[in-house]
Amino acid sequence: MSSIPWPFPKLGIKPALTNAANRRVSQWARKRQGIDSTVTRLRPGRVYILPTGVGLVFGLMVFAMLLGSMNYNNNLSFVLTFILAGLGFVAMHQCQRNLVGLELSFAGVEPVFAGQAAQFRVAITNHSKNARHGIRLYTDDSVSELQDLMPGESKVFVLAVMTDKRGRIPLHRFGIRTLFPFELFRSWAWLHMNLSGLVYPHPADHAPPPPPTQTAHGHRQHDARGEEDFAGLRKFHVGDSPRHVAWKAYARSGQLLSKQFSGADTSSQWFDFSTVPSDDVEQRLSILTNWIINADRTREDYGLRMPGAEFSPSHGDTQRRQCLETLALFGLDNNSG
């Protein structure tokens, strides 16, 4: 159920052909509808509908039944045939009406690290006096949960979009669809809300230890601090220096712990892009990300020095967000996406 045909099903034969056809259709829809605002109510004109596979079989069956009824001149099987045909017509309209008038509003997306799925949240509100059934959002390669909307109800649907690199992940288009009532028809609408989510760099898996902490006076405290300002033990994190591992504790408990050293209250770290020990820009960003996460986790003050930007040492959510955002968008055109 991961990939949803859109609108032409992938039949396995000539996937290039159906892909091209789908692309043409979606371009046409995009041009026809224009950009949607982040709060959009579905008009009837933009809700499309096509029969499903089950619907096609149903249609064939009704046609066969019609031939049979004509052959036997059997008036009651005519009744059966026409009732089913009528239900087909009704199902078609019911299916389209199940979407028309719903209000979709973008409810935000949390930043993620590259490699994680960005969770685009969209709230759908049913303003009408009757329930809407079997609603689901979808993108080219993911679907949200299937939910019913009672009269006046509003529910959040989550679209997970996989990310692979830092920057802004755009969601140019997503769809809303329903198979209600009988899965004979699929009606859907495309939305082009121009959404995008922020993707932080992937934290480096094997990052070198961060540069040593400095006191407010700027003195280097390289080797001396170990014996003096031991502050306690905490869990080992990737990137911790093996020199700080509490090997004795490890021997006792089997748990990797790092020794923590606190300098003075004023101690802080500066993470400088230019001094990160790597040649590759992306690798440097990854390492910086790793350092920031770790520093944030231990609530240490840290500053970030990037070409053209500098955040003085601090800690807290704002500092973390600002620094990671800078890393995410470093070197990228901010206006794009």
Next chain:
Amino acid sequence: MAKARGTDGSLLESLPWTLFALMFSLAPHIQFLPWWITAAFIICGIWRFSIEKRRRPIPSTWFRGALALLCFLGVLATYSTVSGVGPGSALLAIMAALKLLETLKRRDQFVLLFISIFLVMSSLLREQYLWSLPYLLVAVFLIMTAWLRISSATGQKARRSFSTSGRLVMYAAPLAIAMWIFFPRIATPFWAVPMDTGTGTSGISDTMSPGDIGLLSLSDAVAFRVDFKGDVPEPRDLYWRGLVLTLFNGRTWSGNDPFDGARVHENVVYGGRPVEYQITMEPTRQPWVFALDMPLSSSVTLPRTFMGPQQQLARARPIDQRISYEATSYLDYRTDVHLTQFARSFYERIPDGSNPRTQELAIRMRNAAGSDPAFIEAVLMRFHEQEYYYTLEPPPLGSNSVDRFLFDTRQGFCEHYASAFAVMMRAAGVPARVVLGYQGGELNPMGGHLIVRQSDAHAWNEVWLEGVGWRRVDPTSAVAPERIEIGRGGSMFDGVGAAWGFDMPSALLHKVTLYWDAMNATWNEWVLGYGPENQNKFMEWLGMDDPDWRKMMLTMIAVVIGLVLLISLALSLRYRPPKRDRAAILYTRFVRKTGIEPATGETPALFAVRVDGESAIPTETVNSITSTYLDARYGPLNPQALQRLESEVRKL
């Protein structure tokens, strides 16, 4: 196909409904199916349900394949064919049972529902009664409810599925009625399929062997109903001609094939007043078409129906459905006055050595009578005056059955008398034959039509007289004249009442039966018999000039489009949003005037702060409108606030 045969209970919400719909569609078939198919179906249903309940894996592919083969062979052994309605519905039932065992995913159940629909359809092909319409409507409702259960999100209440599918069937009903009325009916089928439904053929058999069966079954089943255009003829004239038996082998009478020995057609001269009528005949699975003696061949409005050499009507295809046709008959008629020598000897032929006593008696009586008419009279007088009895339970007759009957047992019903009479005629050199058909009928005062039942089946004779031609003689009337004069209509019910010891209920029962029959007749004519002719009549009544299939098709399309638009309108009204709050409308107008787009989730108060200074609207106005709006929209009911908002927004 890895090991994915385990069930997880996800079907528990829909499977019972699917099973119920299947069972309901199978119900009308059960009496015709071999018992083991019904048993297999029920076992598979229960088995599959318990598998789901206990979250066990479904049976293996090998097991299912073997079972399928076994069942197929079973059907083949039972029916020795796989085409036709009987074996077809047996196969459908088997398929449903086996598919149940294979069903794993929720959507696999659609196949089961498709099978259900075909089961309902084939039950309608088998038989159509008054209750068939409500039955099929309920079946559609149940199938669509199950369909909805399968396709809707899990956790939905069953009551909601019921009401939704009921509502959709209601919407579909006017569409179905329109299509049913206007869809052009055609008279001739595309292809013929054997309709062996496994039920015994009702009606009259092709041969007659008096003495073989000891008991004439008195079935009350309706053979056909007759609507006369004018007055109903006298009961003694109601001879419904069916088939004619011309060959006698000493024991059994049989007919020559109406399409084979048709070289010599007899000339019929019709006289007197024509009697016009319409017959609605129940299926007999035989070719014979019944008409009042003597029908005008060209008047019978049934396609591919021909008149045989002895004026017997037959259709090229067996009558496997209820049919309706019009015909015209003349009670006065004369047939060929001349008979060729060949034909004469054909109608006088009896096996030489058979029934010697009868032959001897016939020759003696003929000599004593002096002429053929006097001889006929003498034979009838013998039946009337000597001790011959009319009974429906005669003793069985051995070989030389006519001798045994005439001289020993002297008890029998119409077949015995007709056979004995014909044999005597032939033995004495008078051409004679046996006619099978129905005699009489009961007038239904409610429907104004005549009901002819299977128990009205009758056999009589025709003898050929020099200068007169073929003449009808009914020897049974000599024995039991009341059988012919009044018919046996009411006597049946009197018997029931007498057996119970009171009369009133039987009269009431009879009346109820007649009402029921009248309803059936109307139903048959207007619903089941809605064919090309009735449709044309109805179209003309609706005001269509010169109806043909093109006009009907166009009308159907137009009506269906109109109805679909109405349904669409009904649905859009159903899903329309409630009227927007007046305050909200006014506030939206204000927001548009500011020229600033509100952010998602921004409250009016925050928006006001943001607007301040950015917009051309003065700060006081922004604040006042915002607070008035909050008052009018969310505060206690306050008409003044709304009025103030109205005027303030208008001022902008």
